[in-house]
Amino acid sequence: MTGARDDLLAKIREHRAVVGVIGLGYVGLPLALRFSEAGFRVLGFDTDLDKIARLAAGRSYLRRFPDDAVRRARDAGFEPCAPGARFAEADALVVCVPTPLDAHREPDLSFVIGTVESFLPYLRRGQLVSLESTTWPGTTEEELRPRIEARGLAVGGDVFLCFSPEREDPGNPLSVTRALPKVLGGATAACREVGLALYGAAIDRMVPVSSTRAAEMTKLLENIHRAVNIGLVNEMKIICDRMGLDVHEIIRAAATKPFGFAPYTPGPGLGGHCIPVDPFYLTWKARQYGLNTRFIELAGEINHAMPEWVVGKVAAALNARRRAVNGAKILVLGLAYKKNVEDLRESPSLRLMALLAELGAEVDYSDPHVPAMPRVRNYRFEMKSVALTPEALARYDAVLLATDHDAFDYEAIARHARLIVDTRGRWLEPRANVVKA
Numbered sequence: 001m002t003g004a005r006d007d008l009l010a011k012i013r014e015h016r017a018v019v020g021v022i023g024l025g026y027v028g029l030p031l032a033l034r035f036s037e038a039g040f041r042v043l044g045f046d047t048d049l050d051k052i053a054r055l056a057a058g059r060s061y062l063r064r065f066p067d068d069a070v071r072r073a074r075d076a077g078f079e080p081c082a083p084g085a086r087f088a089e090a091d092a093l094v095v096c097v098p099t100p101l102d103a104h105r106e107p108d109l110s111f112v113i114g115t116v117e118s119f120l121p122y123l124r125r126g127q128l129v130s131l132e133s134t135t136w137p138g139t140t141e142e143e144l145r146p147r148i149e150a151r152g153l154a155v156g157g158d159v160f161l162c163f164s165p166e167r168e169d170p171g172n173p174l175s176v177t178r179a180l181p182k183v184l185g186g187a188t189a190a191c192r193e194v195g196l197a198l199y200g201a202a203i204d205r206m207v208p209v210s211s212t213r214a215a216e217m218t219k220l221l222e223n224i225h226r227a228v229n230i231g232l233v234n235e236m237k238i239i240c241d242r243m244g245l246d247v248h249e250i251i252r253a254a255a256t257k258p259f260g261f262a263p264y265t266p267g268p269g270l271g272g273h274c275i276p277v278d279p280f281y282l283t284w285k286a287r288q289y290g291l292n293t294r295f296i297e298l299a300g301e302i303n304h305a306m307p308e309w310v311v312g313k314v315a316a317a318l319n320a321r322r323r324a325v326n327g328a329k330i331l332v333l334g335l336a337y338k339k340n341v342e343d344l345r346e347s348p349s350l351r352l353m354a355l356l357a358e359l360g361a362e363v364d365y366s367d368p369h370v371p372a373m374p375r376v377r378n379y380r381f382e383m384k385s386v387a388l389t390p391e392a393l394a395r396y397d398a399v400l401l402a403t404d405h406d407a408f409d410y411e412a413i414a415r416h417a418r419l420i421v422d423t424r425g426r427w428l429e430p431r432a433n434v435v436k437a
Ligand SMILES: NC(=O)c1ccc[n+]([C@@H]2O[C@H](COP(=O)([O-])OP(=O)(O)OC[C@H]3O[C@@H](n4cnc5c(N)ncnc54)[C@H](O)[C@@H]3O)[C@@H](O)[C@H]2O)c1
Pocket: 022, 023, 024, 025, 026, 027, 028, 045, 046, 047, 048, 051, 083, 096, 097, 098, 099, 111, 114, 115, 118, 132, 133, 134, 135, 165, 166, 167, 168, 169, 170, 273, 274
C-alpha cells in the first residue's frame, strides 16, 4: 500500500486532485479561478447562498473578475456549492474565510473555527488542509492541528496541514494571482512538500518557510510594515501642514532616491479588511509573551485619528469662507477605502461622513464604483451616488476628496467645485479653491 502522501502527490502531479476552496471572497474566488485555469477540478464552498447561486449561473459578483472568467471556470468543472458532505470529495481544502477583530479589537477566529468544525466530519485520509486567512502566529498549530488529530488522523501521515497567506492587491490590474510569489509553511516536512506541490502547480513561484508559524508571521510583517509606514507619512502630513509644506511634494521628491526609501502615501485614514485589522492579531498574541507591540499601537493611533484631523481641516476651510459645518452641504468623493475598487470595508470615507453628519452637515457622496450605498457594519446611510455634473458640483459648500478614483473628472471638479478639501494630494499646484488635508 502506498502512503497517503505519495497518493496525493501523484493526484496533484496528474491534475486529478480536486481542490476545495472554502470562502469565495476577495481571496478565495481568484484562487478558485486560478486552480481551475491550471487544470484542476475546483469545488467552491461558501455559506453565502446568494454568492453560490450567482457564481453557479456563471456570473461574477466582483467587478475585477468578469463573468467570462467565472463562465470559463464553470465550463472547466468549477462547482460553487454550500458547505457540507461534498467536502469529502476535495483532496485539498483551502480555507479563505474572514479574520476580523471583535468588539474589543481582539482576534475573532470564529469564521476559521466554524469552517474547520464544518469540514471535520468529512475529513479523510489523503487530504491537504491549507489555511490562507491572515492570523496570529500559532493558529494553524494551536487551533487547527489539535482538532484534526482529535478525529484520529495523523498530521503529516494521514492528513497534510499548511499555512499559505494570500497577497491580493485589489484595484491593481498588474496583480495576477499566478504571478505573485506565495509563501508556505507546513506542519511537518511532508505537509510542506504536499502544499508546495499543490500551489506550485498553479503559482509561478513558491516561497517555502520553515513552519506554519513562520508563514503566519511573514504575512503579519508585510501588513504591519504597511500600517506603520502609512502611520509615519500620516504623521508627517500633519507636521508638514503645520509648517506650511505639502507632504506630497516632499514624498515625491524623496522617492527619487534610488535606494533605502520606499514611498507611502498619506490619506484620510486606513481602510480595507487587512491593514487596519491584521496588525492587532500580533498585538494580541504578543501579550501572551509579555510583549507590547509599540509601533503597531502608535501607527494605529495615528491612522485612526486621521478622519478627525481631516474633518478639522474641512471645518477650518469652511470657517475661512464664513461658513459653519452645521448646515453646510458637503459632497464626499470616493466611498471605497482604496482607489478603483468597490470595497467599503473599514473605509475612512464612512467615518468622515458620520463625523460630518454628527456636526450637522448635509452629506452626500459620489463614487462611480458604488452606485448605491449597501448596508455596512456600524453605519446606516441610505443614499445613492450623486452624478458629478457641473451643476451638482457647484451646489455644495465643500467637496471632500476622500478616495481618488481614476474615473473622476478632476478638471471638471476643479473648475466647478466652490471648495475642494483634498486628502490625496491630487492637486499639487496651489489653487484658490483647493485646501490640502
Ligand atoms: N481582501 C484582501 O485583499 C486580502 C488579502 C490578503 C489576505 N486576506 C485575508 O484573507 C481572508 C479572507 O478575506 P476576504 O477579503 O477574501 O474576505 P471576504 O469577506 O471577501 O470573503 C470571505 C468569504 O467567506 C465566506 N464564509 C464565511 N464563513 C464561512 C464558512 N464557515 N464556510 C464557508 N464560507 C464562509 C463569506 O461568505 C465570504 O464570501 C482574511 O483572513 C483576510 O485577512 C485578504
